[in-house]
Amino acid sequence: MSDKPVLTLRDLSIEFPTPKGVVQAVKNLDLTIQKGRRVGFIGESGSGKTTTALAVMQMLAEPGRVASGSIDLVGTDVLALTEEEMRKTRLSRIAYIPQGAMNSLNPVMRIEPQLWDGIIAHEGHMERAELKRRSDAALTSVGLPAHTGELFPHELSGGMKQRVCIALGIILNPDLIIADEPTSALDVVTQRQVMQTLNDIQAQIGSGLILIGHDMGLMAQSVDELAVLKDGELVEHGTVKQIIEAPKHPYTQDLISSVPLVGGDSFLNPERNAEAPKRDSSEPLLRFEKVRKDYGAVTALHPMSFALQGDTPQIISIVGQSGSGKSTMGSIMLGFNPPSQGRVLFEGQDVAAMNAAQSLEFRKNVQAVFQDPYACFNPFYRVNHALKFPFKQFGLAQSEAHTQQAMEEACDAVGLDPDLVLSRYPHQLSGGQRQRLIVARALMLSPKLLIADEPVSMVDASLRATILSNIYDLKDKYGISILYITHDLATAYHVSDYVMVLYKGHVVEAGPPKEVIGQPQHPYTQLLIDSIPWPDLDRAWGGGRSDWDPETLEAEAERASAVYRGDVVGFELARV
Amino acid sequence: MGRIPRDYLVNRLVTLVLTILIAATIIWIIPRLSPVDPAEIALGRMASGAGAVANSEEILAQLRANMGIDQPLIVQYFKYLTGALVFDFGLSTAAFPTPVSTLILNALPWTLGLMIFSLIITFFIGNLLGALMVWDRSPKLVRVAIPAAMVFTSIPPILSGLLLMWIFAAKLQWFPLTGAYSIFVEPGWTWDFVSSVLYHGFLPALSIVIVTFGFWTLGMRGLMITVQGEDYVKLAEAKGLRPRYILYRYMIRNAILPQITAFALKIGLLIAGQVLVERIFAYNGMGKLLYDAILNQDFPVIQGVSYVIILMTALSVFLVDLLYPFIDPRIRHEAA
Incomplete structure (x- = not known):
C-alpha cells in the first residue's frame, strides 16, 4: 500500500427518489481518511452516517443512489467499478462489520464455512487445510478459541458473534473496515472487550476504520477523528480532542452533553413537586417473599425478598448486564412469569392467586413500559x-x-x-x-406502580434524558412508584432513590445511588462502572488501569459477597 | 452430523403411535354413526342382480356374520385395531370377498408413484419460482411470468385435468386419454412397461402440478421476503459472495425450512386431493379406490384407505421430525 488516503469522499450526495419527492440523505460530503486512522461517524438515526457507509460499499438500499461526487478507495474510483469488480472489492478491500451481531451469521451454517466462503469468493477454491489454517488464525486473532469455528451461530454469545464478524472483516486484510454500531446490541462489559479487539486488530493490519455510532462516550474512547453528521450534512470534523474539548457546532455540544455522567449536573428538572400524592394502605405496595426463578437447570433469580412501601412514590433501579436476571424480575412483578418459589404480593395480595376481579384491578394498577415502543403498538x-x-x-x-x-x-x-x-x-x-x-x-x-424495562435503550441519545425526566416527573405528580430496569448506570444514578445491582441472579450491591454508583465497593459494580465509555479524554476506559482484565474482575466478583450500603426509608431489602 | 437425542426420539415415537391410534379410532367410529347397514346394501345388490331373494333374513344374518358386524361394538373395535396392525381390514363389501388389503396393495403403488412424482416436481418448481420472484437479480420476464402463471392455482384440479385431456389427448393426441399404462404391454420391470407408465402418468401429474405449485410459490415468496431482510443476507453481500451462492446457501437454504414441514403434511392431503384427478383419468390408484368405495358404501375399504393416508402422513411427519435437527441446527440445540 502507498501512503495515499484510504478513502476520499468528495462532494458526495446521496438521494432517495420517492413518489413524494427526492429525499436528500447525504449532502455534499467531503472527507478524507488516512491509512491507519480511526474515524467516527456520529449522529442520530437518519443523519446519513450508515447511508454514507453503504454508498462506499455500493450497497445502498433501493431506490437510493449517489447523485453526485466521488468515492475514491486508495486510488480506485468506486463509483466507476462494474458490479463484478465491486463484488470483488467487498471484503478484500472494504470490510463491513454489521450492527445486528445477533443475526448477522447464517443460522444453518457453522462458523468456519462462513469464513471460508468469503475467502473462496475472492481467491478461488483452495485446500481445506489452508482454509482451516486461515480461519483458525482469524478466530484466534480476535481472541476466540479456534474450535469456535466448528460451532453454529446460536451456540455463541452476542459478544462472540460480533468477534466472529470482526474476524471475517479482517480475514483478507482490507484497506478499510466499516463498523456500523458494532456494539449496540452488547452490554457495557462486552462492548469494551469487543471494541478493544477491533482496535487492536485494526492497528495490527494498519487499515483505516470507520466507526459508526451515536454514543459520544464510545467514540471518545475509540477513535482518532470524529465526523459529526446531522440531517445528511457534515457539521463538524476534527480530532477527538478538538471536538470533545471545544465543540463548535451546537449540535455537537448537544451530543456531548446528552451523555449522562455519574456525578455532575442532573438532567432532571430541579423544580420538584414537593406535595406528592400519598398512598394510604398498611400493606407494602410490592413485596417479594423469597422469590426464585429457575429455567430448567439454570437459576435466573436466586431467592430474593424485598418490600417497597410506596407510601411516598420512589424509583427503584435494578441494574445489571444481559442475563443478570433483571428482566426476569420485571416479568415476575408483572405477573407474566410465575416464580418457581416464593410469593409476589401486591398490596398484600398474592399475584399468583388472584381472582378475576383482583387480577383486573392489578393490571390497571401495575403498568409497564418496554424497550421497543414500536413493537408495543x-x-x-x-x-x-x-x-x-x-x-x-x-x-x-x-x-x-x-x-x-x-x-x-x-x-x-x-x-x-x-x-x-x-x-x-x-x-x-x-x-x-x-x-x-x-x-x-x-x-x-x-x-400505582410502573415497571420500566430498558425504556430508553432504543431511543436516540439526545432523547433519552427527555423521556427519563418525563417518567421522573410523573412519579411526584401522579404518585407512581417506578421500578426502573436498566443496564445504564449513569441514568440510574440520577433518577433513582435506591439501586440494586444484579449479577447472575444475585443482588451484589444495593443502596442509595450516590453510594452504590458514586463509590462502588463490590468488584462487579466497579467492573460495570469502569466499562462505561465516558466522553472525557482524561477519563480513560477501564478506570485507566493498564491491567484491566474483565475476566479476572468477573472471577473476583463471583467470590465477593454482597455489599449492602445505606438504607432508604420506604424500601427494605432482605440481606442474604 | 450429531446424533438424535434419545428423549427426542422417544417423544416423537410416542406421538407417532398416539396419532395413529386416535386417527384409527376416529375412522372406525365415523362410519358407525351412519344409519346405513352395509349388509342391507349387499343384499340389495344381490337382489338387483337376481331379481328377487328368498329367505332374506337368513342371508342378512349370514352377511352380518361374515362382515363381523353382528358382534358387540367393543369386540368389533378391538378386532379392527388388531387387524389394522397387520393391515388386515377385512373383506370389501362391494368387491366381496376380496380382502381390503389386496385392493389397497394394488392401488397404492400407482398413487404413490403419481403422487410422489408430482409432489416432488411441484415442490421443486414451486419453491424455486417463489424464490425467483423475490430475488432481485431474477430476469424481469420471470418476475412477470410467475404471477401470471399462478392464475392456474385458482383452477380446480378436475377442470385442469379435463382441459389438459381435451387439448393434449383428444385434440393433439400427444398423450393417451386414460389409464395408467397401455393395455398392450405386460406389467413388469421392462422398458416398454416403464415408459408406458411414464407416458400415461404425464398428464395426470401435470394437472396436479399446475394447480398446486402456486401453494409453494406463494409460501416461498413470503418466506424469502423475510429472509431477504435478514442481516445475514446483507452481510453475505458485504462479503462479496457471488449472488447465486447467496441465493442458494443463504436465502433459499433458510427460507425452505418451514416448507419442508409443509411438504410432510401435504403427503396425506394429496391422496385426498388426487381422488378426482384419478377418477377422470381412470387411473387405478388410491383416489379412485376411495371414490368407488364411498359410492358403494364400502366401509372396510374406506377405513383401510383412510388408515393408509393417516399412516403415511404420520410417518412422513415423523421422518421430517427426525430429519429436522440435521437441516436446522437450532432445533437440535433446543432438544438437547
Whole structure:
C-alpha cells in the first residue's frame, strides 16, 4: 500500500427518489481518511452516517443512489467499478462489520464455512487445510478459541458473534473496515472487550476504520477523528480532542452533553413537586417473599425478598448486564412469569392467586413500559386506539369527550402535542414519540406502580434524558412508584432513590445511588462502572488501569459477597 | 452430523403411535354413526342382480356374520385395531370377498408413484419460482411470468385435468386419454412397461402440478421476503459472495425450512386431493379406490384407505421430525 488516503469522499450526495419527492440523505460530503486512522461517524438515526457507509460499499438500499461526487478507495474510483469488480472489492478491500451481531451469521451454517466462503469468493477454491489454517488464525486473532469455528451461530454469545464478524472483516486484510454500531446490541462489559479487539486488530493490519455510532462516550474512547453528521450534512470534523474539548457546532455540544455522567449536573428538572400524592394502605405496595426463578437447570433469580412501601412514590433501579436476571424480575412483578418459589404480593395480595376481579384491578394498577415502543403498538390502528382501548376496557371512560380529554392530558404530561400525534399511525412517529405515548398510555390508567424495562435503550441519545425526566416527573405528580430496569448506570444514578445491582441472579450491591454508583465497593459494580465509555479524554476506559482484565474482575466478583450500603426509608431489602 | 437425542426420539415415537391410534379410532367410529347397514346394501345388490331373494333374513344374518358386524361394538373395535396392525381390514363389501388389503396393495403403488412424482416436481418448481420472484437479480420476464402463471392455482384440479385431456389427448393426441399404462404391454420391470407408465402418468401429474405449485410459490415468496431482510443476507453481500451462492446457501437454504414441514403434511392431503384427478383419468390408484368405495358404501375399504393416508402422513411427519435437527441446527440445540 502507498501512503495515499484510504478513502476520499468528495462532494458526495446521496438521494432517495420517492413518489413524494427526492429525499436528500447525504449532502455534499467531503472527507478524507488516512491509512491507519480511526474515524467516527456520529449522529442520530437518519443523519446519513450508515447511508454514507453503504454508498462506499455500493450497497445502498433501493431506490437510493449517489447523485453526485466521488468515492475514491486508495486510488480506485468506486463509483466507476462494474458490479463484478465491486463484488470483488467487498471484503478484500472494504470490510463491513454489521450492527445486528445477533443475526448477522447464517443460522444453518457453522462458523468456519462462513469464513471460508468469503475467502473462496475472492481467491478461488483452495485446500481445506489452508482454509482451516486461515480461519483458525482469524478466530484466534480476535481472541476466540479456534474450535469456535466448528460451532453454529446460536451456540455463541452476542459478544462472540460480533468477534466472529470482526474476524471475517479482517480475514483478507482490507484497506478499510466499516463498523456500523458494532456494539449496540452488547452490554457495557462486552462492548469494551469487543471494541478493544477491533482496535487492536485494526492497528495490527494498519487499515483505516470507520466507526459508526451515536454514543459520544464510545467514540471518545475509540477513535482518532470524529465526523459529526446531522440531517445528511457534515457539521463538524476534527480530532477527538478538538471536538470533545471545544465543540463548535451546537449540535455537537448537544451530543456531548446528552451523555449522562455519574456525578455532575442532573438532567432532571430541579423544580420538584414537593406535595406528592400519598398512598394510604398498611400493606407494602410490592413485596417479594423469597422469590426464585429457575429455567430448567439454570437459576435466573436466586431467592430474593424485598418490600417497597410506596407510601411516598420512589424509583427503584435494578441494574445489571444481559442475563443478570433483571428482566426476569420485571416479568415476575408483572405477573407474566410465575416464580418457581416464593410469593409476589401486591398490596398484600398474592399475584399468583388472584381472582378475576383482583387480577383486573392489578393490571390497571401495575403498568409497564418496554424497550421497543414500536413493537408495543398494533401497526393497523392509529395510536389513539392504543391509548383509548385500555382506558375504556378498565371502565375509566365516562364519555367519549372524557376519553379524549384524558388522552390529551396524558400527552401533555409527557410533552407531546395531542393534535399532532394522536391521529397518526405508529410508523409515522419517531421512536421517541412512540415511547412517550407508551408512557402516556400507562399514565391514563393512574397506576400505582410502573415497571420500566430498558425504556430508553432504543431511543436516540439526545432523547433519552427527555423521556427519563418525563417518567421522573410523573412519579411526584401522579404518585407512581417506578421500578426502573436498566443496564445504564449513569441514568440510574440520577433518577433513582435506591439501586440494586444484579449479577447472575444475585443482588451484589444495593443502596442509595450516590453510594452504590458514586463509590462502588463490590468488584462487579466497579467492573460495570469502569466499562462505561465516558466522553472525557482524561477519563480513560477501564478506570485507566493498564491491567484491566474483565475476566479476572468477573472471577473476583463471583467470590465477593454482597455489599449492602445505606438504607432508604420506604424500601427494605432482605440481606442474604 | 450429531446424533438424535434419545428423549427426542422417544417423544416423537410416542406421538407417532398416539396419532395413529386416535386417527384409527376416529375412522372406525365415523362410519358407525351412519344409519346405513352395509349388509342391507349387499343384499340389495344381490337382489338387483337376481331379481328377487328368498329367505332374506337368513342371508342378512349370514352377511352380518361374515362382515363381523353382528358382534358387540367393543369386540368389533378391538378386532379392527388388531387387524389394522397387520393391515388386515377385512373383506370389501362391494368387491366381496376380496380382502381390503389386496385392493389397497394394488392401488397404492400407482398413487404413490403419481403422487410422489408430482409432489416432488411441484415442490421443486414451486419453491424455486417463489424464490425467483423475490430475488432481485431474477430476469424481469420471470418476475412477470410467475404471477401470471399462478392464475392456474385458482383452477380446480378436475377442470385442469379435463382441459389438459381435451387439448393434449383428444385434440393433439400427444398423450393417451386414460389409464395408467397401455393395455398392450405386460406389467413388469421392462422398458416398454416403464415408459408406458411414464407416458400415461404425464398428464395426470401435470394437472396436479399446475394447480398446486402456486401453494409453494406463494409460501416461498413470503418466506424469502423475510429472509431477504435478514442481516445475514446483507452481510453475505458485504462479503462479496457471488449472488447465486447467496441465493442458494443463504436465502433459499433458510427460507425452505418451514416448507419442508409443509411438504410432510401435504403427503396425506394429496391422496385426498388426487381422488378426482384419478377418477377422470381412470387411473387405478388410491383416489379412485376411495371414490368407488364411498359410492358403494364400502366401509372396510374406506377405513383401510383412510388408515393408509393417516399412516403415511404420520410417518412422513415423523421422518421430517427426525430429519429436522440435521437441516436446522437450532432445533437440535433446543432438544438437547
